[in-house]
Amino acid sequence: MSNTIQKQKGLTAATIKLDTPQQDKDWSEEQKIAWVKTTTRKIIEAFTDGKKESK
């Protein structure tokens, strides 16, 4: 299951991902660790570099 809603907001489009980990299938431990590492990096980047992107 992979639900993605494209929501139009004037000229910008926001993608809302409804997926939460492990909803799609049973993951191996390695997949879970890899997912956590990637997601952690993305969250930290979003909170620390968000201002740079908005410029």
Added chain:
Amino acid sequence: MAKKKWLTARWFRFIVMPIAAGLPSGVAALWFALHEGVKTGYSLRDYQPEIFALTGAWALLLSITKSYLTDFAKATIETLENTIEDLKRGQEELVHLFNFVRMVVGAKSRRFFEALQNLPNEPNPGETFFQITRPDLQIKQLIESIHGFYRINANPTEERIRVSLMRPDGGALIFTQWFPDGDTPRSLRERFDGTTLAGLAFLTRQIVISENLETDDRYRHFDARRDQGSMFSYPLIDAQLGEVIYVANVTSTKIGRFTDTAKQREKIGSTMEIFAERIILENRLALIKQRILEIQGGGGQG
């Protein structure tokens, strides 16, 4: 801090400081040069060696002060760098923790979705409740997430992490869950009393940490070869029941991975509290299911 900015300004370091160091010697030299050959009395006439010695000492003192300030600045920068690293590590660990909890939520969400897909035309609320609530699986997921959290930064070739959950049973503790699945505790059928690490955590309601299992009398070895590594036992207390319902053990094959310091205790406590809250919640759900089954079973007999 802002008021001291002039200390590091280029004009201060390259103009003011050298002038301050060299000016007295220069003025003194100029003074005595201008009065060379003058035999009548003039200021400082008889103190020429002392004046030059004093101006030299002044330059030396300034130079030492500048070196000291440089050392101080270096130490401050080093401390700041370490603090930033600590903050970054802490930030990363916090997000790891958050993501491992998301894993558990994801598994539950999937079960709900499957229940929705398979919902019959005339659903039975009781059956649906039993279908979507699987505290046993959720507790297993939580144990796995604890394992993942402590494993994520461990080198798999150098360190192995094991997590187990014990529950009280007639005055002793017995294993109820563990992860990895294939790493079944060798002491699976043993009972752990109040002299063991887990037993002490249960009795004292405090985290118990062992930095070196091999030399720790509180750790029970079941093989001729003594286990190596470190571990902690964390009591899960249901505040409403007022009881320790489980003891979670996290074991590493690395000696000193867990150290018995106030900072480590606080860190482990804060992390485990997040998982413990969810395990306690799932345990309450398990008790509800158990109670319903008992009542239904009793009703059926009557």
